[in-house]
Amino acid sequence: MTPILELRNGTKEYRGVPAVKDVTFTLHRGEVHALVGENGAGKSTLTKMLAGVVTPTAGEVLLDGRATVLSTPAEALRHGIAMVYQETSLVPSLTVAQNLYLADKRFFHRLRGIYIAGQQFLQSLNFDVDPMALVSSLGAGQKQMVEIARAVHHNANVIIFDEPTATLTPEEKHQFFSLVDRLRARGVSIIFISHALEEALAIADRITVMRDGEHVVSDEAARFDRESIVRAMVGRSLSDELYGARARRSPREAREKVLSVQNLSMGKAVKNTSFSVFSGQITGVFGLIGSGRTEAAKVVAGVMKRDTFHGGQVRLDGRPVRYRVPRPAVRDGIVYVTEDRKLEGFFETMSIAENIHLSAVAGGRSRSRVISLREMKEIADTWIGALNVRAINGDARVIELSGGNQQKVVVAKALVQKPRLVIFDEPTRGVDVGAIAEIHQLINRLADEGIAVMVISSYLPEVLQLSDRILVCRQGRIVEEFAGDSADEETIMYAAVH
């Protein structure tokens, strides 16, 4: 049987640097094909070639066995290939139905008509979305449904998902998987890029692993397990380093209470929450997205903008504090490492060295009003070395680095400020497996050195593996606390949902 879509010996170079090297990839009719690999492995580039977003430097795309040139996404869509991005491409100020019929050939639509048609269409897919709702009012999962519905509406028989589950809550993920099943039942072929290996193993028929722009292996999903995928992804077995190490130690003892938060309330996100963070240990905060964990941390560090503070108290070393901007918090030794590094983590027009140095200066670790280029280089080299940032040199731009190395720079920017309390918000989101291990080691080292560390994460294995104490956040409150060695996944998850 000819595959529905094939990339034969595809190569894509950006400015002479190959992102994908001579890769052959086949997608069979009606299969769900998972594409996994570290950041920078070339997964996105590969799928973009298939979806007409970029054109291959060499090699060809075969559609039903015929060589086809897909030079624009619109052309790919005409051939029935649709790509669903992580960031949605819906128009937030229009309704669901308007979005569905947005790219239709007809110039004019009667609103009533498209609401009725949209309703019928969504029902035929068994999607529970109101066609008259504004897209901006939908949750991430529902937006994704609309996006998929639009792809199906355009008669797509190949749908490519780029990290579809990254921003979904567990419930929404569940919905998404059943959706994939329904699409498969309709005969749609699906490629999906994922970082979450369990997902790939659970829903894919076949799995392809890529590494450094090259094809490593493609096989039936049943022939893989977590271990073998990780080995294929990194070319070495990392599992001990990453997930097997938890049994090895007892939790660190709490030293002094650095931060204590009492009855903090803020807007709708944080309700009457109380918790403490101690020096010399890692306090893990687990909660689903929207449970108010990020907001609570941001209020503490003064990062929240225009926060409506509804009472409660934050104490640093027993002294009441209230930060309206991050600067005084940074000066007092509280730093916040953001969950979204592209949005608020680094300066893309500046080099690595300038980024790190700016934090040192802004954090009051370099007193002089005049910048010394030598001092900048010294500070930067120290931290680039300490965190093992892989870049040609300190003059490289942060934007040119891989996700893991970008994250290391963001962490360096925090640590250069000599903090006493570090709040890591999703420290390994969008970071490749190798860098995850390094960042985890670093976080452990900080706690060993006596710094108070708080790690917010929605990835349970990460929380379990790092934390000496685990706080569970649900609906704006800290609802439960566990000792790091007494908790397991089920009990924590049980506390976090409901």
Added chain:
Amino acid sequence: MSVMGRLTQEQIVFALAVLLCAVFALALPGFLSADNLLNLVRSVSILGMLGVAMGLVVIGRGIDLSLVALMAVSVAWALQLAATGMDFVQAAAIGLGFSLIGGMITGVLIAFVEIPAIFATLAMGTLIYGFGRYFLFDLDVVYLPDEARYLVWLGQGSLAGVPVPIFLFAAVCLVGYLFLRYTRTGRYLRAVGDNLAAARIAGVPARPTIVLQYMLSASIGYVAGIVTAASVASMNTRVANSTYVYDVILVVVLGGIGLSGGRGGIRNVVVGTLLIGILLNGMTIMNIQYTVQNVIKGMILLSAIVIDTFLNPRDEQTAQQGDI
């Protein structure tokens, strides 16, 4: 493509300027004479100074549409005070104070009240001009009083054969360059322009930095205004209602300082200014009508941007080079 691909807009504009220079040198006798070249730079040095002021604001991801209005009104008031018998130095100090307060109000509106810079400065420009016209002076044109005649040297004099405004332009550029590159505050300005949220989290005093950037542009604008007044022995406040401020933005954008903030530096302003200077000078020698000059200016700006878009495409790869 490998060499071409790394050309920045600044380099393209510089190349264009050199090319134009060569064309004019061949076509127009006298264009390359020392006198004409000095005159060329002199004629754009005020524009260049204002370009530095605007450039600093744009690097901080703002824009200052009140720059020219504030310059005209504060200098005109200083001249008016001097004309009514005040010591000129004192009057000039008061004018500078007015200018700084104007800049500060703009900055506070943008940084603390969080009004978008384009609206805040548009409104402030109109307000300042109206306020000045009604309360501070009676006529559109305020003349330099006789006691302050010595000031004319700033605008018309020369040092070692080089007109003084060129020195002043160079000085403003030098100060701006050192500020951006070697001071803590200059770094803060770039950081705030690049990514305000990241700057806040890093502990940069973001709002004070924004206020400062408008005060800086106001004070550089004031210097440019004094040189203007010195060149023609008067200040014509109608310039506040002209399209002059767009010429200033033209210089900044042409030089390659991106409106998205954080990018570019003083060198870009200098390159943009030189291109405009060469163009205006050549066209004046060729006796091209003012309206036609505008058409050519606009076309040059567009072509610089178009060439830049071709050589440095802003496609998805450039937007997220980190994740290939």
